[in-house]
Amino acid sequence: xxxxxxxxxxxxxxxxxxxxxxxxxxxxxxxxxxxxxxxxxxxxxxxxxxxxxxxxxxxxxxxxxxxxxxxxxxxxxxxxxxxxxxxxxxxxxxxxxxxxxxxxxxxxxxxx
Amino acid sequence: xxxxxxxxxxxxxxxxxxxxxxxxxxxxxxxxxxxxxxxxxxxxxxxxxxxxxxxxxxxxxxxxxxxxxxxxxxxxxxxxxxxxxxxxxxxxxxxxxxxxxxxxxxxxxxxxxxxx
Numbered sequence: 001x002x003x004x005x006x007x008x009x010x011x012x013x014x015x016x017x018x019x020x021x022x023x024x025x026x027x028x029x030x031x032x033x034x035x036x037x038x039x040x041x042x043x044x045x046x047x048x049x050x051x052x053x054x055x056x057x058x059x060x061x062x063x064x065x066x067x068x069x070x071x072x073x074x075x076x077x078x079x080x081x082x083x084x085x086x087x088x089x090x091x092x093x094x095x096x097x098x099x100x101x102x103x104x105x106x107x108x109x110x111x112x
Numbered sequence: 113x114x115x116x117x118x119x120x121x122x123x124x125x126x127x128x129x130x131x132x133x134x135x136x137x138x139x140x141x142x143x144x145x146x147x148x149x150x151x152x153x154x155x156x157x158x159x160x161x162x163x164x165x166x167x168x169x170x171x172x173x174x175x176x177x178x179x180x181x182x183x184x185x186x187x188x189x190x191x192x193x194x195x196x197x198x199x200x201x202x203x204x205x206x207x208x209x210x211x212x213x214x215x216x217x218x219x220x221x222x223x224x225x226x227x228x
Contacts, residue, residue: 033215040121042202042218043156058215090155098144098206098214099163105155 003027006091006104013081013111021076021107023091029102031094032074033058034066036087037106043090049074081111114139114205118219125193126227133188133222135177135203144206144214145186147177150221151199159201162186163208173197198226 004025013019023032030051035043035058045058049068063085065077074093078085091104115138125131137143147159160171167179177188186203200221206214 031214035216035218040220042116042220043204043216044218045215048215059217094214098208099161101146101158101206101214101216103148103156 004091004093004102004104006089006107008107009105010108011110013078013109015081015083015111017081018077018079019081019109020078021089021091021109023074023076023093023104024072025074025091025093025102026072027093027102028071029093030071030096031098032068033092033094033101034064034074034076035090035092036060037090038087046076046089078109083111085109086111114143114207114217116203116205116217116219118201118203118222120222121220122223122225124225124227127195128192131188131190131193131197131224133201133203133224135186135188135219136184137186137203137205138184139205139207143186144208145177145179146204146206146216147171147175147186147188148202148204149173149199150202156202159188193224193226195226195228198224200224 033048034046037043047066049055052071089107094101117136145162148156203219204216208214
């Protein structure tokens with residue numbers, strides 16, 4: 001049982017480049033989330049999805065886009081990366097009740 | 113809007129000593145509360161959670177937390193710390209609504225150092 005899997009785990013981008021982070025869950029969860037973690041700031045919600053085909057903005061959505069074309073996948077895109085987007089990105093998924101939330105292992109992104 | 117405050121950025125304790133990490137939250141309804149632990153370069157591991165019922169919650173690795181509504185607190189405790197407990201600890205509050213998932217707001221974390 002893989003749980004929540006994030007790819008890639010590490011990536012270095014140049015300013016202005018684009019990339020997509022993939023989150024996959026095998027638990028048939030309705031809800032999926034993308035967070036970013038920065039030193040001294042804890043984790044902050046970027047975007048989330050309440051089901052296939054639906055997405056919503058979180059606390060810090062600017063500069064990111066997301067898509068949930070399949071229930072098991074939640075993609076986070078950076079169209080034009082900026083150094084301020086250097087961060088650790090965590091994906092999570094949860095049941096409808098939200099009682100149990102599973103996190104991925106994180107993706108370390110550096111924008112130079 | 114919900115918020116979480118972890119007043120202690122760094123805490124150092126001796127191995128075998130007791131530990132209490134503070135967490136205060138702000139939320140209009142009954143909160144969903146979580147404690148996570150993160151080792152360097154690793155993901156988040158859930159220690160324990162509170163949704164309702166008994167206000168003293170037992171978690172993994174010998175941790176417990178007590179929900180005190182009157183103080184808006186959810187402090188994490190451990191009677192005897194082990195060197196392997198050195199890590200960063202995050203408190204989080206969720207806005208869970210029945211059938212509505214659970215968007216978490218995290219505190220800024222407390223870095224725990226354990227002296228041998």
